[in-house]
Amino acid sequence: MFRTADGEDAPEPEPEETGRGLFARLRDNLSRSRRAMAQQLAGVMFDPADTEVWERLEEALLLSDCGVPATVTVIERLEADADAGRLTTADELSARLQQIIAELMTPSDDPRIDITAHPAVLLVTGVNGTGKTTSIGKIAWHLREAGRTCVIGAADTFRAAAGEQLETWAQRAGADFVSSQSGGDPAAVAFDAVAAAESRDRDVVIVDTAGRLHTQGHLMDELRKIHRVIAGRIDGAPHEVLLTIDATTGQNGLQQARLFAEAVEVTGIVLTKLDGTAKGGIALAIAHELGIPVKLIGIGEGIEDLRPFDPADFARALFAGGE
Amino acid sequence: MFESLSDRLGATLDGLRSQGRLSEEDIQKAMREIRLALLEADVNFGVVRDFVAKVRERAMGAEVMESLTPGQQVVKIVHEELTELMGSAGSGLSFANRPPTVVLMAGLQGAGKTTMCGKLARVLAKQKRSPAMVACDLQRPAAVQQLQTLGKSLQVPVYERGTDADPVEVAKWGVEQARAQGRDVVIIDTAGRLHIDEELMDQLVRVKQATKPHNVLLVLDSMTGQDAVNVAQAFAEAVDYDGVILTKLDGDARGGAALAVRAVTGKPIKYVSVGEKLDQLEPFHPDRLASRILGMGDVMSLIERAQEQISETEAREMEAKLRKSEFTLEDFLGQLRQVRKMTAGQGMAGLLGMLPGVGRQIKNLKVDERQIDRVEAIILSMTPSERRNPRLIDGSRRRRIAAGSGTNVQQVNQLLGQFKQMQRMMKQVGKGKMPQLPGLMRR
Ligand SMILES: Nc1nc2c(ncn2[C@@H]2O[C@H](COP(=O)(O)OP(=O)(O)O)[C@@H](O)[C@H]2O)c(=O)[nH]1
Ligand SMILES: [Mg+2]
Numbered sequence: 001m002f003r004t005a006d007g008e009d010a011p012e013p014e015p016e017e018t019g020r021g022l023f024a025r026l027r028d029n030l031s032r033s034r035r036a037m038a039q040q041l042a043g044v045m046f047d048p049a050d051t052e053v054w055e056r057l058e059e060a061l062l063l064s065d066c067g068v069p070a071t072v073t074v075i076e077r078l079e080a081d082a083d084a085g086r087l088t089t090a091d092e093l094s095a096r097l098q099q100i101i102a103e104l105m106t107p108s109d110d111p112r113i114d115i116t117a118h119p120a121v122l123l124v125t126g127v128n129g130t131g132k133t134t135s136i137g138k139i140a141w142h143l144r145e146a147g148r149t150c151v152i153g154a155a156d157t158f159r160a161a162a163g164e165q166l167e168t169w170a171q172r173a174g175a176d177f178v179s180s181q182s183g184g185d186p187a188a189v190a191f192d193a194v195a196a197a198e199s200r201d202r203d204v205v206i207v208d209t210a211g212r213l214h215t216q217g218h219l220m221d222e223l224r225k226i227h228r229v230i231a232g233r234i235d236g237a238p239h240e241v242l243l244t245i246d247a248t249t250g251q252n253g254l255q256q257a258r259l260f261a262e263a264v265e266v267t268g269i270v271l272t273k274l275d276g277t278a279k280g281g282i283a284l285a286i287a288h289e290l291g292i293p294v295k296l297i298g299i300g301e302g303i304e305d306l307r308p309f310d311p312a313d314f315a316r317a318l319f320a321g322g323e
Numbered sequence: 324m325f326e327s328l329s330d331r332l333g334a335t336l337d338g339l340r341s342q343g344r345l346s347e348e349d350i351q352k353a354m355r356e357i358r359l360a361l362l363e364a365d366v367n368f369g370v371v372r373d374f375v376a377k378v379r380e381r382a383m384g385a386e387v388m389e390s391l392t393p394g395q396q397v398v399k400i401v402h403e404e405l406t407e408l409m410g411s412a413g414s415g416l417s418f419a420n421r422p423p424t425v426v427l428m429a430g431l432q433g434a435g436k437t438t439m440c441g442k443l444a445r446v447l448a449k450q451k452r453s454p455a456m457v458a459c460d461l462q463r464p465a466a467v468q469q470l471q472t473l474g475k476s477l478q479v480p481v482y483e484r485g486t487d488a489d490p491v492e493v494a495k496w497g498v499e500q501a502r503a504q505g506r507d508v509v510i511i512d513t514a515g516r517l518h519i520d521e522e523l524m525d526q527l528v529r530v531k532q533a534t535k536p537h538n539v540l541l542v543l544d545s546m547t548g549q550d551a552v553n554v555a556q557a558f559a560e561a562v563d564y565d566g567v568i569l570t571k572l573d574g575d576a577r578g579g580a581a582l583a584v585r586a587v588t589g590k591p592i593k594y595v596s597v598g599e600k601l602d603q604l605e606p607f608h609p610d611r612l613a614s615r616i617l618g619m620g621d622v623m624s625l626i627e628r629a630q631e632q633i634s635e636t637e638a639r640e641m642e643a644k645l646r647k648s649e650f651t652l653e654d655f656l657g658q659l660r661q662v663r664k665m666t667a668g669q670g671m672a673g674l675l676g677m678l679p680g681v682g683r684q685i686k687n688l689k690v691d692e693r694q695i696d697r698v699e700a701i702i703l704s705m706t707p708s709e710r711r712n713p714r715l716i717d718g719s720r721r722r723r724i725a726a727g728s729g730t731n732v733q734q735v736n737q738l739l740g741q742f743k744q745m746q747r748m749m750k751q752v753g754k755g756k757m758p759q760l761p762g763l764m765r766r
Contacts, residue, residue: 063368065548068359128571128599129433129544158599160472161465168464211599213574217693246433250365250548252576273432276517278550301432301462 001142001296001308003112046090048082057097064281064318067251070288074100098315104284105311107293111268112308113139114239115148119197121205121230121237123190125223125264126244127256128211131272131298133162135244136206137169138298138306144174148203153193154179155186155226156210166208172303176202186210186222187229194233207238214259227264242295244270247280257286268295271309275299279318331356332394345393353397354379364577364616367552370586378404398617405613410585413593413607416443417565419537422507423455425498427534429527429558430542432515435570435596437466439542440512441473442596442604447508448479455506457497458483459490459530462514470512477601480506490514490526495533511536518557531562539564540593543580545572551580552587559588566593569607573597577616650746652710656702659695700728701738713739 046053054075061071077100081087087096114120122139124132136152143150152170154177156162163179170177178193190207197205209226212219230238243266245253260266271280271294283294294309332353354375361371381387381400390396418424426443428436440456447454456474458481460466467483474481482497494511501509511534516523531539541564543551558564569581572595581592592607702710704727709715716724716739725732 059368062362063549065365065550068362127546127574129435131433159469160476161468164468165463165465213571215574246544246546248431248544248548248550248554249546250551250576250580251363252365252546252574253548255575256546273517276431276550277519277553278548282548 001112001306002115002146002148003110004146004148005116005118046082046088046093048079048087053093054079060319061281064279065250065253065285066281067254067285070104070281070285073288074104094319097319098312101284101315101318102311105287105294105309105314107287107291109293111293111295113242113268113295115143115204117234117236117239119151119194119202119205119234120239121194121197121207121234122240122242123207123209123227123230123238123264124242124244124270125209125260125266126211126270127213127246128159130211130244130246130249131270132156132211132244133166133169133208134301135242135270135272135296135298135306136166136208137173138303139206139296140170140173140175141303142306143204149201150175150204150206151193151197151200151202152177153189153196153205153207155189155193156208157184157186157189158210162208162210169303175206176200187226190226191229191233194230194237214256214263220259220263223260223263240267240295241265242268242270243292244272244298245280245282245286246272246278247274247282248276248278249282251282251285253282254285254289257290257292261290261292266292268293270294270296270298272298275305280314281318283314331360332397345388349393350379350382353382353394357397357401360617361579364579364618365546365548365551366579366616367549367583367586369552370583373586374404374408402610402613402617405582405616406610408582408585409609409613410589410591412609413566413591413595415593415606416508416538418508423498423501424508424538425534425536426508426510426538426540427494427531427536427562428510428512428540428542429562429564430515431517431544431554432463434515434542434544436460436515436542437469437473437512438599438601439540439568439570439596439604440470440510441477441601443510444474444479444508445477445601446604448477452508453506454508454510455480455482455497455501455504457481457494457501457509457511459494459497460512460514461486461488461490461493462516466512466514473601480504491529491533494530498534518554518561524557524561528561538566541567541584541590543567543569543584545569545578545580545595546574546576547580549583552583555584555588555590559590564590566591568592568594568596569612570596573603577618578612579616581612582616652702652705652713652742653707655742656699656710659698697728697730697734698738701725701730701735704728713742 057078058071058075061074062068066074074097078087078093078096081096087093113122124136126132133156140150140152150173152166152175154163154166156166157180167177167179176196178189178196180189180192186209193205193207196202207226207230209223210219212223214220227238227241241264243257243260245256249256257266257269269283269286269292271283274280274297286292287294297307297309299305299307357378358371358375361374362368366374378397378401381404382397387393387396387400416424416426428440430436437460444454444456456470456479458467458470467486471481471483482500484493484496490513497511498509511530513527513530514523516527518524539562541555541558543554547554567581567584567590569578569592572578584590585592592612595605595607597603597605701724704724705716709720721732721735725735
């Protein structure tokens with residue numbers, strides 16, 4: 001999950017599979033769509049001239065919120081393969097489909113969270129209710145599991161009780177917590193948090209921000225200012241700017257990613273709430289159109305419910321045939 | 324940004340007009356555009372299919388085939404059908420004969436339930452009722468404190484029993500509390516839950532059974548994608564809600580998810596939420612949401628908001644100017660400032676999203692908030708006579724203005740070009756020819 005200075009991958013906690021474990025649940029939920037797709041494709045001899053197969057594929061992609069342009073790209077690639085005689089069975093079609101999706105979702109750079117700097121600064125932003133605060137709690141916990149110390153800065157000084165919410169997470173994750181009075185200046189809190197990490201010799205600073213719609217110009221300016229203040233304090237910081245995108249989000253997610261990335265250089269996406277039935281296809285649309293990689297996924301409300309993003313798993317979860 | 328359906332169909336169909344009657348193939352193309360537009364707006368795939376079939380039937384009729392502007396005719400049909408599908412204008416809450424009226428909020432995580440409790444309480448207090456709120460989101464850290472803070476700012480009591488209690492018990496106790504204290508409406512906040520989380524859905528059912536609410540409201544994020552159908556259906560099966568509140572409509576989401584809810588459950592949309600502040604709640608208007616889904620702008624909302632902000636005399640002066648085509652850079656500056664007032668707290672894009680055809684033109688002018696600052700500086704660096712008559716502004720004046728405003732000559736040129744375009748557009752509006760307005764003003 002993290003890229004550290006010594007080049008070693010920080011150790012990952014083993015995911016628990018007690019009772020209705022997380023993965024079991026996730027697999028369960030995703031298998032619905034999988035089953036639907038699988039049923040449609042299973043066993044049949046695949047005839048590229050059969051428009052119905054293509055329509056079903058298109059339907060499945062669109063129903064997963066992949067959006068029209070990304071869907072068209074995927075189908076065109078498959079059609080090209082079929083025309084070239086490379087796809088003859090449904091199984092080949094399904095495998096190639098997953099491969100294409102995984103390819104589109106695979107970033108050229110290291111997909112891990114970069115904590116090589118000391119302290120490394122992570123700025124977390126996104127639309128209201130997408131899961132910023134929760135994701136920060138989870139990241140902080142995973143950092144501690146990996147043996148790193150962490151300061152959390154509460155720069156959401158707008159929403160009622162946002163500070164209390166974050167403080168609860170900080171306690172659960174064993175992280176230091178830096179805040180100001182409600183209504184305070186978010187950039188000042190970010191600055192204080194970074195300063196605290198430096199003076200206490202902590203490894204990582206995570207800065208929470210207030211939820212904002214990408215269309216709110218003054219709030220996007222505020223975000224730029226937070227970014228600027230952090231950059232002014234430490235060269236090269238923030239080392240990661242993470243944008244939370246709710247997996248249930250439709251095509252508006254593209255606009256969110258576009259405008260947030262215009263305001264501050266977004267380095268990765270945290271795709272949250274993948275534990276529902278939403279398939280998060282909007283992440284494919286974002287990767288396809290903007291090239292912003294997904295780095296982490298949220299799969300529940302518990303503190304451990306965060307995973308590194310795996311393009312192949314994602315593609316498989318979307319469409320894999322069979323159980 | 325998305326193209327509006329109006330632009331797309333105009334390009335597809337109106338051009339063909341010159342060739343005489345529309346062919347089957349033309350209609351096919353148009354239906355494809357409609358399908359794309361609706362999918363981009365997050366209307367559910369299945370709903371789109373049925374909807375397009377219906378529109379197709381009507382589009383084959385005489386009203387389109389013989390029209391001079393078939394593209395606009397099809398847009399009109401789509402808009403009408405969409406409005407129809409959207410149901411009637413939002414009716415408010417139903418009130419119990421014997422108070423307290425109980426309102427139960429439900430929805431996914433992060434939809435905006437807690438804030439919505441505050442907004443409803445505020446509306447009710449305005450209506451001279453005495454609301455109270457019950458904190459039953461014991462799941463998310465500090466959700467109780469959030470509701471308490473809202474209650475304090477509204478001076479509305481919040482009943483809470485910490486986070487160790489059972490939410491069903493707290494809900495029941497809260498309603499009793501309201502009754503005992505003579506509050507006439509009690510709003511129950513609940514934890515966000517996934518529609519497939521059986522345990523938590525069951526808990527919601529038990530809260531409903533224990534409190535016998537007169538209104539169960541589903542809070543739905545307007546940015547929701549295709550999954551909205553599953554969410555709407557699962558919550559309907561569990562708690563048979565009475566209506567939907569659509570949140571975060573102050574952004575640029577088209578809100579097509581709402582259609583799925585209507586189409587699949589038949590439940591009405593009651594309110595729309597347009598901001599984080601507690602007064603940003605509006606009744607639902609089906610035709611406005613239809614326009615928005617089609618990317619045709621929210622004409623009525625814009626006009627209403629403008630009316631709040633611009634005095635009547637100002638408006639009349641403006642109109643007279645438009646008719647005489649005397650639109651100067653000074654007016655332009657005045658308008659920009661007006662726009663800024665109107666968009667206070669929600670940004671240019673919010674406002675632009677509400678403008679039809681005109682919006683598209685302004686969009687093409689690429690106005691954004693930082694640019695407003697620049698434009699303001701440039702205009703302020705002109706002499707009054709230059710502002711009234713931009714033709715005076717020659718090369719050396721441009722350099723002077725650029726230096727004075729801290730911009731460059733290119734930016735000054737750009738502004739003058741934009742202004743000219745705007746002036747032309749205003750002239751058209753002044754002559755009563757609202758550009759690109761597909762019969763929407765006749766509502
Ligand atoms: N089911 C589920 N819920 C989540 C996930 N991440 C966040 N949430 C919930 O979404 C809601 C909003 O999260 P919050 O962190 O407050 O969002 P913020 O406003 O962006 O800071 C809370 O109820 C969280 O518990 C996730 O991965 N799965
Ligand atoms: Mg938050």
